[in-house]
Amino acid sequence: MMIAPLSKHPGEGDVIVRFDRIRKSFGDKTILDGVSFDVRKGEVFFVIGGSGVGKSVTIKHLVGLLRPDAGDVWFDGVEVSRLTEEEFFPVRKRVAMVFQYATLFDSMNCLENIALPLEKHRGLSRGAALVEAQRLLERVHLGRYGERFPGELGDGMKKRVAIARALTLNPEVILFDEPTTSLDPVSARRVDTLIRELSDTLGVTAIVVSHDLTSIFGIADRIVMLYRGGVRAVGDRAHFRETKDEVVRQFVGGFADGPMEFG
Amino acid sequence: MGSPLETPQPLVLHERPLVKLGRVALDAVSGVRALVSLFLRTLWFTFRGSRPKGATALQAFEIGNRSAPFLALTMAFIGMILVYQSAVQLGRIVPDYSMVGANYAELLVRELGPTIGGLMLATRVxxxxxxETASMVVTEQVDALRLCAADPVDFLVVPRFLASLVMTVVVIVLCSGLAYATGALTALVAFDVRLDVFVNLSLVDFGDVATGLTKSLAYGAAIPICSCHCGLAAEGGSAGVGRATTAAVVLSSLAIIVINFFISASAFLVGL
Structure with a gap:
C-alpha cells in the first residue's frame, strides 16, 4: 500500500490542506492516531472509512470545531490547530462546512439562514445580505423557496440550502460531512452534481466525508481511507478499484465478509 | 482460578473518602465558575451583541404567554391550599380570621409568589x-453558528435571558394576584371571611415589594443561565438531550432556593 509522502513545506505547490500526524482521543478512546494526508487545490477529495473511524472528527479540526491532542493542521501554508476562536474567523471565511444534518436554524427561513454568515462575517446590512442570499439560493435551484422555513423542506432541499449557506463567503474549501446520507437516490445525485460543479466551475476544493460508494466513484478526484486510527490508503478512483489491499477491497466492494474490523 | 479465556479485570483503586470529597468540591467549583462565566458573557453580549430581529420577542412569548396558563392554574390552587391550611391552623389557636388576608398578602408578596412561581417556571421554561439548546448542540447547529461567526451565547442565551428577565416578573406578579384572589375566595367560602376584611395590605410594606421583585428578577436571570448552561454542555444524542433537560430543571430549582436564601438574608440584614 502506497501513501503519498508529504512535502516538506506545507502550502507549497498545490497542497491547500494538510493533516499532519493528527492524534485525537475522547476520554480513554483514541480515535485518530497519527493521521496524515494532503488535499490539493480544486480537487474533490473523499474521506472514507467505517462508522466511528473518525472521518468527521478529522475534518472538524480544519475549522477549529475540534483541536488535536497532537499533530498539526495546515491550511494554505498556515498551521491553524492552535488558533483561538477569534483567530479562526479568517479561516472560517475561507473554509465552509456543510454538516450531516444540514443544521439550518429552525427559527429562520431559508433566506435568513443564508444571510446570517453574510451579516456576521462580511458585515453586510440585512437588506444586502438577503439580496445576496436570494442569488445563492437560485444557484442551488431553490430560488422559489426563500420564504420557507427548514421544517417545510425535504432533506435534499435542506442540504442544498445548507450548501448555499456554505457558499456565502466564496470559500476556497468546503467540507461536506456525509452530504448524501438520508437522501433518496435522485436527491443524492443532485447533491453530487452540485459538489462537482462547485469544483469544476468555481475551483472550490471539496473535502467530502462519505460512505456512499456511488458518490465516491462518481465524483471523487482522490480518496483517503481511514482505518483503525490511521490512513489505510490514499489515491484516485482507479487506485481504489484496483487495489490489492483486502480491507480496502472489502470496504469499496461493500462486502459483509472480509478482514475489516469494526468498532 | 478462572479459565484462560477470562479477560483479566483491571485493578480498581477505590478512592478514599477525602479524595472523593475533594473531587466533588472541585467539580462544584468548576461548575459555579462556568455558570458565572456564562452569566458574564451573557451580560457582555446583552450590550455588545447583535441578535436576530424578533428573537427576544419570540422567547418572551414562549416564556410569558405559553407559561401563563400553567403558572396561573398552579398558583390559583396553591393560593387556595395556603389560605385554607393557614386558617385551619389559626382557628386552633385563636378563632379570629381578620388578619389572615393581611399575613397571606405579606407572605405572598415577599416569599411564596416569587419562589413558587420561580420553581414552576424553572420546570416548564x-x-x-x-x-432546545441541547438539541442544537447534538445536531451540530451550534457548531454551524460558530462557523457563521455567530456566538452561541449571543444568539441563543441572550434572547432567552432578556425575555426571561421581563416575563418572569410579569408572570409572577400576575399569578400572585390570582393566588391572592383564590385565597380570598377560599376564606370567604370556607371561613366566612368577607372580602373587605380579607383584602388588607397593611402588613405589606416597601421592603416586601422590593424583596419580592428582586427575587423575581434574580430567578428570571438564573433560569435561562442554568438551563442554557446545561443545554450547551450536552453530549451524545437524544440521551444527552434528556440528561441536559433533567440537569437544567434540577440546577435551576436549586439556584432558585439558594438565591432565595441569599436575597432573604440580605434583605433582613439591610432592614427591608
Missing part, C-alpha cells in the same frame, strides 16, 4: 430551554 428551564426544561424547554435546555432541551
Amino acid at each position: 428551564g426544561a424547554g430551554m435546555a432541551a
Whole structure:
C-alpha cells in the first residue's frame, strides 16, 4: 500500500490542506492516531472509512470545531490547530462546512439562514445580505423557496440550502460531512452534481466525508481511507478499484465478509 | 482460578473518602465558575451583541404567554391550599380570621409568589430551554453558528435571558394576584371571611415589594443561565438531550432556593 509522502513545506505547490500526524482521543478512546494526508487545490477529495473511524472528527479540526491532542493542521501554508476562536474567523471565511444534518436554524427561513454568515462575517446590512442570499439560493435551484422555513423542506432541499449557506463567503474549501446520507437516490445525485460543479466551475476544493460508494466513484478526484486510527490508503478512483489491499477491497466492494474490523 | 479465556479485570483503586470529597468540591467549583462565566458573557453580549430581529420577542412569548396558563392554574390552587391550611391552623389557636388576608398578602408578596412561581417556571421554561439548546448542540447547529461567526451565547442565551428577565416578573406578579384572589375566595367560602376584611395590605410594606421583585428578577436571570448552561454542555444524542433537560430543571430549582436564601438574608440584614 502506497501513501503519498508529504512535502516538506506545507502550502507549497498545490497542497491547500494538510493533516499532519493528527492524534485525537475522547476520554480513554483514541480515535485518530497519527493521521496524515494532503488535499490539493480544486480537487474533490473523499474521506472514507467505517462508522466511528473518525472521518468527521478529522475534518472538524480544519475549522477549529475540534483541536488535536497532537499533530498539526495546515491550511494554505498556515498551521491553524492552535488558533483561538477569534483567530479562526479568517479561516472560517475561507473554509465552509456543510454538516450531516444540514443544521439550518429552525427559527429562520431559508433566506435568513443564508444571510446570517453574510451579516456576521462580511458585515453586510440585512437588506444586502438577503439580496445576496436570494442569488445563492437560485444557484442551488431553490430560488422559489426563500420564504420557507427548514421544517417545510425535504432533506435534499435542506442540504442544498445548507450548501448555499456554505457558499456565502466564496470559500476556497468546503467540507461536506456525509452530504448524501438520508437522501433518496435522485436527491443524492443532485447533491453530487452540485459538489462537482462547485469544483469544476468555481475551483472550490471539496473535502467530502462519505460512505456512499456511488458518490465516491462518481465524483471523487482522490480518496483517503481511514482505518483503525490511521490512513489505510490514499489515491484516485482507479487506485481504489484496483487495489490489492483486502480491507480496502472489502470496504469499496461493500462486502459483509472480509478482514475489516469494526468498532 | 478462572479459565484462560477470562479477560483479566483491571485493578480498581477505590478512592478514599477525602479524595472523593475533594473531587466533588472541585467539580462544584468548576461548575459555579462556568455558570458565572456564562452569566458574564451573557451580560457582555446583552450590550455588545447583535441578535436576530424578533428573537427576544419570540422567547418572551414562549416564556410569558405559553407559561401563563400553567403558572396561573398552579398558583390559583396553591393560593387556595395556603389560605385554607393557614386558617385551619389559626382557628386552633385563636378563632379570629381578620388578619389572615393581611399575613397571606405579606407572605405572598415577599416569599411564596416569587419562589413558587420561580420553581414552576424553572420546570416548564428551564426544561424547554435546555432541551432546545441541547438539541442544537447534538445536531451540530451550534457548531454551524460558530462557523457563521455567530456566538452561541449571543444568539441563543441572550434572547432567552432578556425575555426571561421581563416575563418572569410579569408572570409572577400576575399569578400572585390570582393566588391572592383564590385565597380570598377560599376564606370567604370556607371561613366566612368577607372580602373587605380579607383584602388588607397593611402588613405589606416597601421592603416586601422590593424583596419580592428582586427575587423575581434574580430567578428570571438564573433560569435561562442554568438551563442554557446545561443545554450547551450536552453530549451524545437524544440521551444527552434528556440528561441536559433533567440537569437544567434540577440546577435551576436549586439556584432558585439558594438565591432565595441569599436575597432573604440580605434583605433582613439591610432592614427591608
